[in-house]
Amino acid sequence: MTRRRLLVALFFAALVLYGAVGYWLQVRHGFILGDALSRVMAAQSVLFSRDPHLAAIGFIFTPLTAMVQIPFLTLSPIWPEIAERAFSGTLMSALFMAGAVVQIAGMGLDRGLPRCYTLAITAAFALNPMIVFYGANGMSEAPFIFFMSWAVRRLIMWMVDDDVHHLVTAGGIAMGLAYLTRYDAVACIAAAGVLVGVTTYRRATPSPRIRRALLDVLLVSGPGLATFLGWAAISWLITGEAFAQFTSQYGNTAILEQSGASAPSFGGGLLFALACITLLAPTLVPIAMWGVARRWDTPNWQVMLVPLGIYGAALAFQAYSYASGSTFPFLRFYIIAIPLTACLAMLAVPDGVLVEARRRGRYAPPRVETQPPGRRAWPAYAPVALLFAVTVPVTAWGMGMPRYAPQEYALGAVLSPDPDNVTERKALEHRIAATFSTERTIADYLDSLDLPDSSVITDTVYGFAVVAASEDPNMFVIPSDDDFTERLNDPAAGGIRYLLAVPNEGRGVSDALNLRYPTLYETGADIATLELEIPNDGDSQPDWRLYRVNEPAVTD
Incomplete structure (x- = not known):
């Protein structure tokens, strides 16, 4: 099977899987998360409210996840469940998470890794229970994972061949759209600017080092900065608040105050974030260490910095936000640790024949000639694949812990209904499952x-x-x-x-x-x-x- 056909097959297989899970959860069982349904209502208001207009989409959430649902919601007059049961949200998240599966597989194919290894890592990512759930439920995690994985993949390729087209795609498209999906992206945009700027400055010898570095920073972070400023300006012009998520009576800050939730100590908040990352990616550290050791002092060792810097910036942003008392103790906020570990698993093994660059840049490091991995090369790949596979059962276990997964553990009411169970935990599961x-x-x-x-x-x-x-x-x-x-x-x-x-x-x-x-x-x-x-x-x-x-x- 050709590379293109393989990626298309993976996309549609994942799309069907996530769409089917979303239909089963939301349409058949009514298990709907509030933020997902809120986005559906916002998109519905653009089309079917008394005063239909694009600004009805609101300014608390960034707009992309709701805007993508607008075409699907044109069907709501003939199929009410697409709005009532938030199935338009399922279609949105399934499309983006299927795209994320393609990006993870693409990272392995770009490096010429054995097909069986690439498919094994991709399958462990695609079937991770958190990935399946958030690929099916209409929340913002799926598009955020897709855009960040797209950006990381293209920046890894840029590190290898210095092709400016990768910077344009990663910064001009992927990261700009990522900010319209989640506010976390602002940290990733900044991290990409630092990473690209330093890399170009070191490569562009003897001159004009500063000018070339600034140009590359502008390419990768400028569109994201423009998106940040543009969305703030539009929000201010229409609502009078540039950052409604933080200043509005409906934003996160206000919700935390209204709910009476006590803020954690800074150290306690960081420990909570670390626990969540460990539950989602228990083998992140050993895979990262193995990858760094394998690539140290090689011509393209910098590729390891891309996932650690970009995905890591999102994790650091969320950890700091919770530790400082400005967000919620939700396991899903650290879901980016899963694609981070999958990406590192693609980099922690010997490369095959790298994909050819369309336009190799002037400052690309020397190309290392490699051979396709032979049939006897499996000892170099199997341990990493097994390490990454551990994330699947551990994440499933973590999703059942109310302390860390208050939004996910109620899936037990759907996956293992037990009407005769009168324990307090089971009763709470059923109340959450009956929400709305x-x-x-x-x-x-x-x-x-x-x-x-x-x-x-x-x-x-x-x-x-x-x-x-x-x-x-x-x-x-x-x-x-x-x-x-x-x-x-x-x-x-x-x-x-x-x-x-x-x-x-x-x-x-x-x-x-x-x-x-x-x-x-x-x-x-x-x-x-x-x-x-x-x-x-x-x-x-x-x-x-x-x-x-x-x-x-x-x-x-």
């Missing part, structure tokens, strides 16, 4: 009332799940609508019939309805009458109250 079932019930009830447009007002702090599940999103007035504040200030005059209220506590304190009417949930704030109270079956989800807006008083 109540919101779907509320959406069904409101749909049954056959309400006109602009009849129900809700904030999307929690209300995103109701809006996404509704067959008629036009009935909702949400914060991205231009007239949201006007209708909230005078619901009766604005044609509002119902208000969806959540308790004015925890994250509910940032709900726009509670900010405007602090006693709404308890008393109706003298503007509405309680019609329904809906206890929530999901974990960490609020009990809802549906208030009917009072008719305006008639005066003589």
Whole structure:
């Protein structure tokens, strides 16, 4: 099989696998993560809200993961589950994670490694339970892994042949798009600039060393910097906040304050991050040490610096963010350790015949002539493959630990249901697995009332799940609508019939309805009458109250 056909086959095999797992989890069992469903609702608002416009996609998350879903959501009028069960998110993440599988395989093929070894490392990566889960659930991990792996692969090739096209692809496309996927990418963009700048400065002798180094830094990090500044500027022009993730009432900083979570000590936070990295990549250190020892003092030893510097920057960013109290204790934030280890496994073994450069640069190191590995070369490859394979069972074990994997361990309620088990842990698993079932019930009830447009007002702090599940999103007035504040200030005059209220506590304190009417949930704030109270079956989800807006008083 040719190289191209092999990569195409890997892409479609992974795409089918992740899509099928996502369908089984989300459509069949309703196991949906909140951030994934929130992105679906944001993308849906661009097409089907009362006020459809691109800015409705929001500025808390970076936009790419939601924007990719917009074409899929055009099918929601004929297949409601694509929005209600966040299956558009599954399609998005499956596409990107399948692309990441191709990039990992490409790293081995670029170096002429034996096909069986390349496929073994690729399979262990693709079938890692964290990779499968986040390739299927519509979160941002899949596109981030894809873009960073694409960038790392091209920078490794640049280290070997100094082809400027690799810098353009890695920086101008991959890293710029990575920032539109996750804020972590800013650390990777900076790390790439330092790595490329120092490498070019050392290579470009005797002159113009500084000018050439600055030019290469501009190529690899300039587009990412432009993306960073451009997204901040657009956010500021539209919302008045350049970095809403950190300053908005809906951002991570506000959520941490509202939830009352205690920040870890700095040392404790770093230890937590180290534990998460160990659970995801327990053999990272020995594989890295073996690779460094094998390549030390060879003409292209610098290739080891690329994955350690780029992937490592993302891990360092997340570790520092948690240790400083600005993010959450989630195992998924360290998932980049898995492709890091896979990449190192491709570099920790003898090279075969390297792929030919399209345009070998002036400052490329001398090309080392090698021969294809013979059939008896397996002792140099098998130990590394076995070491990397260890990550699969260890990660599966780590995903079952609530201390480190609060979002993943509830998969036990789907993978091993046990209705007769009354332990506290099993009950919590089932509550997490049932998250958003109540919101779907509320959406069904409101749909049954056959309400006109602009009849129900809700904030999307929690209300995103109701809006996404509704067959008629036009009935909702949400914060991205231009007239949201006007209708909230005078619901009766604005044609509002119902208000969806959540308790004015925890994250509910940032709900726009509670900010405007602090006693709404308890008393109706003298503007509405309680019609329904809906206890929530999901974990960490609020009990809802549906208030009917009072008719305006008639005066003589």
